[in-house]
Amino acid sequence: MRHRAPGTLDHMDNLIALVTGANKGIGKDIARQLAAAGHTVYVGSRDAGRGRQAVADIDGDARLLVLDVTSAEGIAAAAEQVPLLDILVNNAGISSVDPRPVTEEHPDTFRRIYETNVFGVVAVTNAFLPALRRSARPRIVNISSGAASLAASTGQAEGIIAFASGPTGALGAYRSSKTALNELTVLYANALTDDGFKVNALAPGARRTDLNGPARVSSRAGDPAEGAAGAVRLALLPDDGPTGGFFSWDGTPVPW
Incomplete structure (x- = not known):
């Protein structure tokens, strides 16, 4: 693995990326697109077997990194294997198919998600x-x-964002977890801006993945690769690119 001196990196270089939850869905497509662009990609996967299959499916320099994001020991062990990293894509995520409103959602569902x-x-x-x-x-x-x-939760957003959420009381655990993630994005961006970091959140749009049961059968849901392209764009931002933002897959800002 090649180490670089500060100031020598540009987008023609081989960057080193880690994508969590990359054994399927949008994460796998993010890993695939980064590898296709000539970058080294660690395919983060909780399940080693599924991770190995994903690596085999990806053309380019893809490497398995067994990583369960809920295991402190596993995270520490994975971090020891990656001495240099240019890109971290926090893609691993779970949802709930429970259609009940938040007033009936069990606290354990919130804890799990x-x-x-x-x-x-x-x-x-x-x-x-x-x-x-x-x-x-x-x-x-x-x-x-x-x-x-x-904005979507209060009926002030339109288009694919409204389709993905809308003013409903359902899926409270999942939706609020992602709202919390947005706040974390801003906090990390603020804390790391002087160190040259670009930290952004992506709304990939409703995609045909295992995460979203209804979207898998909806005619309005799109190809996961299209959502992944938005993540890759943010992963390869130039030095004058934004930080602390929330963007749709097509690069347009999403209302908080």
Whole structure:
């Protein structure tokens, strides 16, 4: 693995990326697109077998990194294997198919979803910060959701964001976890801006993935690769690119 001196990195270089939850869905497409662009990609996967299959499916320099974002020991062990990192994509996430309103959602559902979608992001990001600080231009992309938008929740958003969420009381655990992730994105961006980091959140749009049961059969849901392209764009931002933002897959800002 090649180490670079500060100031020598540009987008023609081989960057080193980690994508969590990359054995399927949007995460796998993010890893695939980064590898296709000539970058080294660690395919983060909780399940080693599924991770190995994903690596085999990806053309380019893809490497398995067994990583359970809810395991402190597993995160520490994974971080020891990656001395240098340019890009961290916090993609691993879970949802709930329980259609009941938040007034009937069990607190254990919140605990389970927050463990991955919120606490897991903090744990992974902090564990890999030393490796990211060795990069000339570190980038962090948090995969959020249009469902995180408070504007959408109050009926003030339109289009795909409204389709992904809308003014309903359902899926409170998932939606609030992604709203919390958005706030974490801003906090990390503020804390790391003087170190040259770009930290942004992406709403990939409703995609045909296992995460979203209804979207898998909806004619309005799109190809996961299209959402992944938005994450790759944020992962490869130039030095004058934004930080602390919330963007749709097509690059337009999403209302908080």
